[in-house]
Amino acid sequence: MCLAIPGKIVDLVPEQAHLCTVEVAGVRRRVDLGLLQEDIPVPGDWVLIHVGFAMTKISEQDALEQMHLLSMLGEAEQAMQEIRGYGLEDGGAGVS
Amino acid sequence: MRYVDEFRDPELITKAADEIHRLADTGRHYRIMEVCGGHTHAIYRFGLKDVLPSNIELIHGPGCPVCVLPMGRIDDGLAVAKNAEVIFAAFGDMMRVPGTHGSPFEHKARGTDVRIVYSPADALQIARKNPDKHVMFFAIGFETTAPSTALTLMRARSEGIRNFSVFCNHVTIVPAIRAILDSPDMRLDAFIGPGHVSTVIGCRPYEWIARNEGKPVVTSGFEPLDLLQSIVMLLRQLRAGEAKVENQYKRVVPWEGNRAALKAMAEVFQLRPYFEWRGLGFISQSALKIRDEYAGWDAEQRFPIPGTRVTDPKAAQCGEVLKGVLKPAQCKLFGNECTPEHPIGALMVSSEGSCAAYYNYEHRKAAAMVTSISSVA
Amino acid sequence: MAHGAGGKASRRLVEGLFAPLLFAESSEPLGDAARVNINGTSVAITTDSFVVKPLKFPGGSIGELAVNGTMNDLAVSGARGEAMVVTFILEEGLPLPVLEAEIRAMAAALQRAGIALIGGDTKVVERGKADGMYITTTGIGRPLQHVTIDARSVRAGDKILLSGPIGDHGITILLARGELDLEADLASDTRCILPLIEVLAGEAGPGIRWMRDPTRGGVATTLNELARDCRLGIVLSEEEIPMRNEVRGACELLGLDPLHIANEGQFLAVVAPEYADAALNALHRTEGGEDAVIIGEVQTEPACAVLVTTRYGGSRIADMLVGDPLPRIC
Numbered sequence: 001m002c003l004a005i006p007g008k009i010v011d012l013v014p015e016q017a018h019l020c021t022v023e024v025a026g027v028r029r030r031v032d033l034g035l036l037q038e039d040i041p042v043p044g045d046w047v048l049i050h051v052g053f054a055m056t057k058i059s060e061q062d063a064l065e066q067m068h069l070l071s072m073l074g075e076a077e078q079a080m081q082e083i084r085g086y087g088l089e090d091g092g093a094g095v096s
Numbered sequence: 097m098r099y100v101d102e103f104r105d106p107e108l109i110t111k112a113a114d115e116i117h118r119l120a121d122t123g124r125h126y127r128i129m130e131v132c133g134g135h136t137h138a139i140y141r142f143g144l145k146d147v148l149p150s151n152i153e154l155i156h157g158p159g160c161p162v163c164v165l166p167m168g169r170i171d172d173g174l175a176v177a178k179n180a181e182v183i184f185a186a187f188g189d190m191m192r193v194p195g196t197h198g199s200p201f202e203h204k205a206r207g208t209d210v211r212i213v214y215s216p217a218d219a220l221q222i223a224r225k226n227p228d229k230h231v232m233f234f235a236i237g238f239e240t241t242a243p244s245t246a247l248t249l250m251r252a253r254s255e256g257i258r259n260f261s262v263f264c265n266h267v268t269i270v271p272a273i274r275a276i277l278d279s280p281d282m283r284l285d286a287f288i289g290p291g292h293v294s295t296v297i298g299c300r301p302y303e304w305i306a307r308n309e310g311k312p313v314v315t316s317g318f319e320p321l322d323l324l325q326s327i328v329m330l331l332r333q334l335r336a337g338e339a340k341v342e343n344q345y346k347r348v349v350p351w352e353g354n355r356a357a358l359k360a361m362a363e364v365f366q367l368r369p370y371f372e373w374r375g376l377g378f379i380s381q382s383a384l385k386i387r388d389e390y391a392g393w394d395a396e397q398r399f400p401i402p403g404t405r406v407t408d409p410k411a412a413q414c415g416e417v418l419k420g421v422l423k424p425a426q427c428k429l430f431g432n433e434c435t436p437e438h439p440i441g442a443l444m445v446s447s448e449g450s451c452a453a454y455y456n457y458e459h460r461k462a463a464a465m466v467t468s469i470s471s472v473a
Numbered sequence: 474m475a476h477g478a479g480g481k482a483s484r485r486l487v488e489g490l491f492a493p494l495l496f497a498e499s500s501e502p503l504g505d506a507a508r509v510n511i512n513g514t515s516v517a518i519t520t521d522s523f524v525v526k527p528l529k530f531p532g533g534s535i536g537e538l539a540v541n542g543t544m545n546d547l548a549v550s551g552a553r554g555e556a557m558v559v560t561f562i563l564e565e566g567l568p569l570p571v572l573e574a575e576i577r578a579m580a581a582a583l584q585r586a587g588i589a590l591i592g593g594d595t596k597v598v599e600r601g602k603a604d605g606m607y608i609t610t611t612g613i614g615r616p617l618q619h620v621t622i623d624a625r626s627v628r629a630g631d632k633i634l635l636s637g638p639i640g641d642h643g644i645t646i647l648l649a650r651g652e653l654d655l656e657a658d659l660a661s662d663t664r665c666i667l668p669l670i671e672v673l674a675g676e677a678g679p680g681i682r683w684m685r686d687p688t689r690g691g692v693a694t695t696l697n698e699l700a701r702d703c704r705l706g707i708v709l710s711e712e713e714i715p716m717r718n719e720v721r722g723a724c725e726l727l728g729l730d731p732l733h734i735a736n737e738g739q740f741l742a743v744v745a746p747e748y749a750d751a752a753l754n755a756l757h758r759t760e761g762g763e764d765a766v767i768i769g770e771v772q773t774e775p776a777c778a779v780l781v782t783t784r785y786g787g788s789r790i791a792d793m794l795v796g797d798p799l800p801r802i803c
Contacts, residue, residue, distance in 0.1 A: 002292050067102055
């Protein structure tokens with residue numbers, strides 16, 4: 001139910017509109033595009049493959065956004081710690 | 097590998113793990129269920145439990161289609177395969193699952209024509225290439241896989257390929273989640289929602305979990321960063337006292353699902369009034385059967401099916417492990433009578449079954465040696 | 474079929490059935506090859522059988538596998554193969570050109586490996602048996618100087634050395650069967666590894682504790698056997714384990730563990746830490762040894778098991794293979 005892998009469409013199959021060739025790290029397999037008829041991908045697109053069928057197109061935009069969010073994890077907290085280090089809250093010595 | 101490697105970045109994983117440690121309230125014990133067997137497998141494969149704080153407990157859910165398949169259904173499928181002209185085609189996951197008289201592989205050793213296929217399309221291809229044989233595809237899987245079976249049946253029908261049929265065991269995920277939540281011994285805080293099922297059904301089908309049960313749900317990808325980010329999102333909701341459905345796996349899961357896939361399923365399948373789930377009993381409206389328009393490709397209509405019912409041995413506690421009430425090691429048979437080599441229950445055969453995953457990847461780890469990792473090579 | 478796949482079932486068959494009934498009283502762990510003392514001279518001897526479908530595949534064929542496999546079994550036992558005998562079991566109807574091609578392939582492999590074929594036998598069985606051809610070999614060899622292979626000499630702190638990228642052979646065969654409709658530029662890694670073993674023996678001989686070639690069942694199965702024989706733990710660093718892109722891609726696609734995939738041209742060696750760097754450098758300077766790498770070390774825990782660790786602190790047990798590696802969709 002769950003094993004699905006991102007692959008790049010490298011070729012369409014000439015006589016069969018619903019078939020294409022997808023490549024995953026140099027391994028090529030015929031993949032059926034029948035589930036993506038409402039938004040047909042083209043060579044160069046990345047799709048998620050499960051049991052020889054393309055399930056969705058992979059959104060590069062969303063992937064980049066996610067990576068950005070992940071790289072920001074903990075940074076808000078670091079910024080807060082820096083500010084706390086200035087000692088402004090408890091009326092202490094403050095920055096000298 | 098693009099869209100894979102970046103989500104396995106060790107520095108970012110450490111960062112995400114640190115954030116989880118920071119967010120997890122030390123006074124609280126969190127019980128988070130990952131529904132999907134693929135998530136269970138990923139958690140063990142990537143050793144994610146090692147980077148989580150000890151007060152986050154991951155409970156393995158029932159989203160393993162092999163595990164919930166009653167043994168009687170395997171017996172029925174293999175009964176059809178006994179016919180000399182039948183080729184039994186199934187995914188590799190099914191090959192070592194025990195039926196009453198042996199697994200598909202064991203039947204193969206005794207002369208049944210059993211073939212592993214990666215895709216239902218490959219099973220149809222075998223039918224094209226073997227016109228004097230009948231290919232029966234033993235279909236399993238949740239909504240991730242059902243659309244592909246549906247499309248294959250549509251293609252078989254439009255091409256007039258008559259020597260092909262499907263023995264349909266597709267099940268749906270929401271009833272399984274409902275059964276978990278209805279279970280009296282269950283106490284869960286949140287869900288890591290199915291990843292690939294959601295590419296088909298979208299995120300709406302989980303809204304009742306947040307709204308009616310008050311539990312946060314985050315649909316998650318399968319790479320380490322996906323799972324860790326999902327846990328971060330769940331913890332944030334729990335800290336804020338919120339309960340909503342969020343989509344962590346945005347790069348692949350559309351909120352509204354895949355309309356073409358849902359359409360294909362609706363064309364070929366209808367819901368069975370009820371279906372037996374191993375370990376969970378009979379659940380209504382939880383499984384798919386092939387519509388009458390496709391009766392000619394329904395193995396259950398083309399062949400006499402014994403309708404075997406097999407009850408699990410009382411000692412096997414698959415049901416409780418499936419519901420997350422027991423940990424695999426707490427089942428009396430775990431590691432002794434029941435191991436991946438001689439499984440008593442299906443949770444031990446499927447590599448994403450809780451018991452097999454725990455046995456294969458974890459149970460001989462001593463807590464002590466995790467600290468010695470840094471000195472390797 | 475599970476009994477032939479090289480993993481737990483195979484081991485149980487050998488240890489549980491064969492050993493008690495057939496093998497002479499011995500406390501030594503079972504190895505790929507054995508030593509026989511004939512009139513004061515120690516001779517290494519090994520036997521192996523070769524069953525592969527298809528017979529010919531990118532990078533080689535059954536004949537080459539037979540020659541290289543025999544040489545390699547002797548090499549990792551610390552011996553240089555000198556001569557071999559072979560039996561062929563041929564399926565009725567096997568086309569003569571196919572047989573001839575295998576004989577030619579074997580002749581070429583024998584020459585490359587520097588071993589002489591000194592005898593053999595042939596049988597023919599009915600159509601439908603033998604998958605075309607089965608080959609069995611027995612090889613004898615001369616023990617290498619200064620090399621003693623014994624799992625019981627392995628100590629915590631010893632390094633695990635791997636000669637090169639894993640998975641080429643098993644994935645090539647899987648793809649060559651054509652059942653999964655996958656294509657990749659991959660070839661079997663079948664080769665005679667004796668030259669590399671001789672370099673290793675020359676540079677680090679006294680420091681070599683144990684060697685084996687990770688064939689059926691892969692690196693995980695072979696190291697699990699070691700872990701049980703030496704009663705210690707093997708801890709591997711996942712990012713150090715080399716594999717080609719295509720092997721990785723096929724494994725991810727099919728849900729296979731690369732550590733369970735067969736190799737036909739690699740070896741694992743356990744080397745005392747003070748010899749490890751010199752051993753690695755010597756291999757790097759040798760043709761065919763450029764990709765050698767240290768993938769882990771022996772530790773006291775987890776005893777009798779193999780642990781694979783990641784840079785971020787996650788770990789998992791890598792168990793012995795049960796049956797053949799099967800593609801999965803879940």
